[in-house]
Amino acid sequence: MPWYLYLALKQLFPTGRRFPFFTAISILGVSLGVAVLIISSSVMGGFGHKIREMTVDTQGDVQVRGDGLIADPAAVQAQLMKIPGVLATTPFAEGAVMVIFNLKPQFPGMQGIDVNHITNVIPLQQYVHGGALAALDDDSIILGSQLAISLGARVGDTVEVYTPLAFEKLKMSKGDEVLLPRQLRVVGYFEFGHQALDGSVALVPLRAMQNLYGLGRAVHGINLKIAPGLDADAMADRINAALPASLHLRARSWIEINQDFLFVLQFERNMMFFLLMFIVVVAAFSVTSSLLISVVRKTREIGLLGALGAKPRQVAACFCFQGFFIGVCGTMVGLGLGFGVLHFRDDIVHVFTKLTQSEAALLRFYQFSHLPAYTDPAYLVATIIGSIGISTLAGLLPAWRAAKLKPVEALRSE
Amino acid sequence: MSEPILSARRLSKSYVSGDRRIEVLCGVDLEIAAGESVSIRGESGSGKSTLLNLLSGLDSPDGGELAWAGASVHVDARAKFLGMVFQSFYLIPEIDALANVLMAARMIGAPGAVERARAKELIARVGLAERATHLPAQLSGGERQRVAVARALMNSPKLILADEPTGNLDERTGDAVIELLLGLCRDTATALALVTHNASHAAKTRRQLMLTAGSLA
Ligand SMILES: Nc1ncnc2c1ncn2[C@@H]1O[C@H](COP(=O)(O)OP(=O)(O)OP(=O)(O)O)[C@@H](O)[C@H]1O
Ligand SMILES: [Mg+2]
Numbered sequence: 001m002p003w004y005l006y007l008a009l010k011q012l013f014p015t016g017r018r019f020p021f022f023t024a025i026s027i028l029g030v031s032l033g034v035a036v037l038i039i040s041s042s043v044m045g046g047f048g049h050k051i052r053e054m055t056v057d058t059q060g061d062v063q064v065r066g067d068g069l070i071a072d073p074a075a076v077q078a079q080l081m082k083i084p085g086v087l088a089t090t091p092f093a094e095g096a097v098m099v100i101f102n103l104k105p106q107f108p109g110m111q112g113i114d115v116n117h118i119t120n121v122i123p124l125q126q127y128v129h130g131g132a133l134a135a136l137d138d139d140s141i142i143l144g145s146q147l148a149i150s151l152g153a154r155v156g157d158t159v160e161v162y163t164p165l166a167f168e169k170l171k172m173s174k175g176d177e178v179l180l181p182r183q184l185r186v187v188g189y190f191e192f193g194h195q196a197l198d199g200s201v202a203l204v205p206l207r208a209m210q211n212l213y214g215l216g217r218a219v220h221g222i223n224l225k226i227a228p229g230l231d232a233d234a235m236a237d238r239i240n241a242a243l244p245a246s247l248h249l250r251a252r253s254w255i256e257i258n259q260d261f262l263f264v265l266q267f268e269r270n271m272m273f274f275l276l277m278f279i280v281v282v283a284a285f286s287v288t289s290s291l292l293i294s295v296v297r298k299t300r301e302i303g304l305l306g307a308l309g310a311k312p313r314q315v316a317a318c319f320c321f322q323g324f325f326i327g328v329c330g331t332m333v334g335l336g337l338g339f340g341v342l343h344f345r346d347d348i349v350h351v352f353t354k355l356t357q358s359e360a361a362l363l364r365f366y367q368f369s370h371l372p373a374y375t376d377p378a379y380l381v382a383t384i385i386g387s388i389g390i391s392t393l394a395g396l397l398p399a400w401r402a403a404k405l406k407p408v409e410a411l412r413s414e
Numbered sequence: 415m416s417e418p419i420l421s422a423r424r425l426s427k428s429y430v431s432g433d434r435r436i437e438v439l440c441g442v443d444l445e446i447a448a449g450e451s452v453s454i455r456g457e458s459g460s461g462k463s464t465l466l467n468l469l470s471g472l473d474s475p476d477g478g479e480l481a482w483a484g485a486s487v488h489v490d491a492r493a494k495f496l497g498m499v500f501q502s503f504y505l506i507p508e509i510d511a512l513a514n515v516l517m518a519a520r521m522i523g524a525p526g527a528v529e530r531a532r533a534k535e536l537i538a539r540v541g542l543a544e545r546a547t548h549l550p551a552q553l554s555g556g557e558r559q560r561v562a563v564a565r566a567l568m569n570s571p572k573l574i575l576a577d578e579p580t581g582n583l584d585e586r587t588g589d590a591v592i593e594l595l596l597g598l599c600r601d602t603a604t605a606l607a608l609v610t611h612n613a614s615h616a617a618k619t620r621r622q623l624m625l626t627a628g629s630l631a
Binding site for chain 2: 010
């Protein structure tokens with residue numbers, strides 16, 4: 001080992017000292033930063049994953065829509081199924097309705113789904129509670145959980161549904177006709193854990209929706225499932241190439257449909273990462289200041305090293321290496337700490353909510369009993385490189401100061 | 415006489431402080447033969463330390479020539495050519511006495527078994543065999559200076575430059591350190607340039623010089 005590395009280690013871990021205080025505190029500073037970075041980016045990554053999963057679960061991988069309605073969905077579906085990589089298709093129709101229960105109106109979007117085939121594309125049954133997807137027939141409805149709460153409707157209750165078509169008929173008949181709502185029985189709730197969906201969507205069979213909106217056999221779009229492992233964007237491009245232009249259809253991947261939202265998600269995560277990196281930067285400043293103090297305190301020894309034959313850049317390496325070493329140790333301890341916390345995250349959340357008696361609130365607002373976590377390798381690498389790099393930079397200023405000392409002057413200093 | 419291991423010719427050095435210029439050395443000639451011991455005395459402020467710094471290559475002269483063993487002065491050669499002892503001992507506080515002695519060897523390359531054995535032997539020669547694993551803070555002034563002497567000898571240098579090595583020691587301890595230094599240099603045929611205020615210490619060297627008015631006599 002070159003002398004400057006030896007001396008750097010000895011300055012960090014002096015002989016005969018059990019607990020090197022300065023070193024321990026410097027390492028702790030960096031490791032706290034690293035731990036916070038790992039924990040927060042993993043938990044945010046976990047949420048991101050959940051949200052992506054949920055998005056695919058509600059929309060399918062790829063969605064095909066036309067300029068207006070798709071008049072003959074069965075023919076389009078048959079064409080789509082011929083494209084390699086397409087595993088399943090399911091048509092849907094959608095539109096706004098007014099739902100009334102006990103004189104309380106709500107205005108959800110209504111989705112007409114193909115009850116028999118939708119589960120090939122979207123694992124909807126997983127999200128249905130208090131009933132079953134299979135129970136959905138032409139006289140029944142499944143409400144989003146928040147929508148059901150807003151209405152005060154429970155499974156077994158009957159809600160009234162008005163569509164624009166009904167009002168149109170009323171207008172055309174100039175008051176001769178009586179406006180009768182469609183009566184639908186609630187046969188279940190669905191809960192995706194997403195406010196926008198759970199609070200403002202209701203499900204009915206496709207046929208019922210087509211009747212309510214007077215669509216005939218037409219639909220608004222078709223959701224597709226693609227083979228696992230295929231890139232949704234590439235698949236959408238392939239589908240667009242395969243569909244004849246005369247149909248005026250366009251396939252878009254879930255990534256494209258949600259690009260704004262996904263961008264915000266990613267942006268948020270990067271921003272968070274960037275800001276939390278400042279914890280490491282602050283820790284690095286404290287490393288810099290303690291190394292600077294050490295350079296000043298050791299001025300005469302640095303002079304002596306010169307007398308022994310040390311070159312300025314070796315002296316610099318000695319101090320720079322101390323920063324690097326603190327960075328490496330701090331990063332390793334921080335990773336241990338971070339992954340430790342992540343491993344016991346549910347217990348920690350549990351204890352925390354017990355202490356603050358907020359368990360019920362947590363469940364109600366976040367609909368999770370366990371915290372998701374996903375450690376993106378890219379963030380992991382960025383954390384490791386970032387914290388070691390910043391710590392090494394922290395050693396640079398002291399190193400430069402030390403290298404600049406002239407042995408003669410250093411030896412003279414009092 | 416054999417080739418001198420150190421030869422200085424017309425070395426000069428001046429310091430500028432403010433608008434004043436202090437001529438500290440003006441034309442110092444000095445040759446030191448292998449194994450020779452030389453003492454340099456002079457009033458405080460006469461430039462003895464300045465001269466040693468020039469001879470060690472830590473500082474560069476304004477004029478004149480300096481050669482180490484016939485070659486020009488170079489940083490890379492210092493660790494092997496020179497050992498230095500100072501008034502303050504300058505031991506590294508984080509490592510024990512033996513490791514401080516070995517530090518000189520580390521400057522040249524990673525120490526092996528040979529170097530370790532030599533360091534142990536030197537520690538024993540300066541009478542600190544029992545204290546080898548003690549940290550500098552656990553040693554007395556005289557003991558620390560003896561460690562510094564052992565460190566200066568570690569790489570078997572051709573020349574030792576000692577700048578008032580007894581300045582911080584009481585008389586008896588100082589005498590002992592000088593005896594040790596002279597004895598070791600004699601035994602190992604190492605040349606010694608000793609700066610001292612003490613006439614009796616100076617008397618023990620083969621050649622006694624005085625630094626006055628910027629030159630040696
Ligand atoms: N860096 C410097 N800047 C300005 N003047 C200096 C500097 N170094 C030394 N001097 C001056 O040079 C002169 C010689 O100093 P030096 O330390 O060589 O004396 P010395 O003979 O070793 O004295 P002492 O016996 O007290 O150690 C002094 O007058 C000192 O003030
Ligand atoms: Mg002096």
